[in-house]
Amino acid sequence: MSDSTIYEVARLAGVSIATVSRALRGTGPVSAATREKVRRAVEELRFTPSRLGVSLAEGRHAANGIVFPDLSGPYFGEVLLGYEEVAADLGRSVLILSTRDRAGVPETVKDLATRVDGLVVFGRTLPDELLTELADSGLPMVMLAREAHPGTEAVRSENADSAEALAVHLIAHGHRAFALAGGHDEGDVSRRWTAVARTLGHHGIDVPRPVECPYTVEGGYEAGLRILPGRKDVVMCADDQVALGVILAAEELGLRVPEDVAVTGWDDIMAARHSRPALTTVRQPLRELGATAARLLDELIAGAEPTNTTRVLATDLVIRSSCGVHPPAQQEEP
Amino acid sequence: MSDSTIYEVARLAGVSIATVSRALRGTGPVSAATREKVRRAVEELRFTPSRLGVSLAEGRHAANGIVFPDLSGPYFGEVLLGYEEVAADLGRSVLILSTRDRAGVPETVKDLATRVDGLVVFGRTLPDELLTELADSGLPMVMLAREAHPGTEAVRSENADSAEALAVHLIAHGHRAFALAGGHDEGDVSRRWTAVARTLGHHGIDVPRPVECPYTVEGGYEAGLRILPGRKDVVMCADDQVALGVILAAEELGLRVPEDVAVTGWDDIMAARHSRPALTTVRQPLRELGATAARLLDELIAGAEPTNTTRVLATDLVIRSSCGVHPPAQQEEP
C-alpha cells in the first residue's frame, strides 16, 4: 500500500497537516472554505489515514483480539460470529488467534496483545501464569466459557442445572446404565458431569467415570466403540460432535439409537438437528456468548474496573429423538 | 496496556535504544555482556516491543486481512481455519471482517486495508470498483471462490466438471425431472448450474430454472416447499445447507428421500455426513482453499507481481444415500 500521507494532502490543499487532521476528524474549528479544499485534496489523492499513525498518536488500536484453541467444528465459528458482529458495531477490528498445539504461544499472544486494546480468551487456551501476566500489565480481558481469572470479566453458559435437567429426563425415560463420553478436567464439561453425578446419586444410580476423548466426531466414535459393548442404556456426551461419533459407533455395532442405547449431546450444532436420530442436546447461546464477551470487553476498554465476575447465560434443553421414544406431542420439530 | 518502552529497557540496561533493538532482533553486532544486560532488563520490565512502533518503523504490519460476507454456517469457518493456520505459520496476524449487509462497508474495508499487508476477499463480497481501487493502490489481494480481479490472484475449487459428474450420476439413477435450488448469479454456483444445464441438454432432459433462495437451511426449506409439489425426481441444491432444508421440506410434505425424490448438496459439511439420508454432495477442500489463499497472499506481499490467475482446486464427488438407492458396495461409509 503506497498510500498518500497527510503531508501530501496538506500540500495539495495548501494548508498544514494539523488543519487537515482537524478537518477530517471534526475536532477544532475549520472554515468552510478550508474544509472544502481539504475534502477535494483527500478525494484526489484517495487518502485514507494510516491506522498505524493514528493508533500511535491516539494511544489506542481500535481493535480487539480473540484467542481460541481451534476453529474446527461449528462451536467457535458461531461464537466468533457473535463477537465480530458486536465488535464491528463498536467500531473495532477483530484479530483472531488460534493456538492449536502450536509452540511459542506465549510469545504470539504477547505480540497479539500489543496490537489490540483488549483480549477475549477461550476456556483453558492459555496457561494461568500468562493470563495473570497479561492482566497485571493492564490489558482488558474477558474469559469465555470459564470462570473469571483475577483481573478479568467472564461469560459462560449455564451447566449444572441443564445437566441435571437432562439427567432427570433420561432417568424418566427409564435409563439406568449411564455412560459419559468426553474428558472431564476442563471447566465447563466437568461442571456438567459433577451435576449429573449428583443427580444419579440421588436416584441411587451408579455414577460412571467419564471416558476421555477429543471433542470431535472421530473422538466420539472411538469412545463409542469402547463404551457400547458394556451394555449401557444411555451415553451422555460432552458435546454434539462426540454424540454423533457415538451414534456412528452404535450403528457399526448393530445397535439402534435410541431403542438399544440412547445418546445425548451438548451445544445444539446444526448437525444435531439433521442427524437421524435427531440429537437430544442442550442448546448454548453461542452467538450471544461471543456478543456478550465483546460488550464486556468494550466496557473494560472504556475504563470499567474488572470485577472478576462470571456472567452465566441460560441454556435450553432440546429434546429430540436420540434419548428415547416420546409421545408425538412432546417432540420438537426435528 | 501500560507496557514499558524500549527507552526504559535501555536506561535500565545502561545502553542506548539502538543497542537494545539490535540485541533483541539480532541485527548488527552486540557484545555478549551487553546482550546479557539487555536480556535481564527486558525480563525485569516484561518488555514486549510495541507492534505499532515496529510496524511504523519497518513499514509493514505482519498482518493479513480476510473479508467474507458472513461467518454463519460451517463453510467460512473451515476456510478461515485453513487461512489462519498458514498465516500464523508465516508469522502474520489475521484480521477478520464480516460484511453482512452492514452499511459503510467501503470505509471499513479501507480502514482494514491500512492495518494489513494484504487482503483476501471472498466471492462477491465487495463491489468491483472497490476492488479496483484497492488493487490500484498496490494492496496485495487474493480473491477466494471466484475468478481473479485485475491486479490480484485467485483460488477457487473446481465447479463445472464436478457438477457434470454429479448430474451424470443422477441421470444414471434414472432421474429425469430435475430441479435446482439456490440462486445463480453468484460466480461459483452459476458455473455449476451452467455445467448441469449442458449435461442435461446432452441427454435431452429439460433444463430447469434455478429457484433462488438464501444459502441456509431455512432458505432450502422454503425453496423445497415451492419446488417439491411439482413432482420432481431430484433436487440439486447450491449447497448442503439448502439440501438439508429441502429434505426437511420433503419430510413435511410426506415425501421419502431418496425413494420419492433425490436431493444433492455441495460442500460436504459435517451435517451432510450425519443427516439421514446422508447427503450426496461434492466435497470442497475448504481448509486448503484458505491455506492456498494465505500462501498466494504471502508471495504477493513478498513482492511477486499479481498474475490475474485463478487456481482451481480439485473436488470430490461424495456419493451417499440421498441421491438414490445404491448397491451396498458402492456406498461410502455414511
Add this chain to the structure above:
DNA sequence: CTCGCGTGTGTAAGCGCTTCCACTGCCCGG
C-alpha cells in the same frame, strides 16, 4: 480607539520503534 476574546491556522512535540551514519577503541599486519 483600545482591550479581550473567539475563530482559524501553523509549529512542533511526541507516540515507540528501526536503522543509517558516525565514532571509539582495539588488534593485527607491515
Add this chain to the structure above:
DNA sequence: CCGGGCAGTGGAAGCGCTTACACACGCGAG
C-alpha cells in the same frame, strides 16, 4: 611503531499521525 579495519556503540532521523500551544486576525464592548 603506525595505519587500516572491524567489533561495538550512540546519536538522530524518520515512519504518519494527533494535539497542546502559540499566534494572527477581526469583531464588539467599553
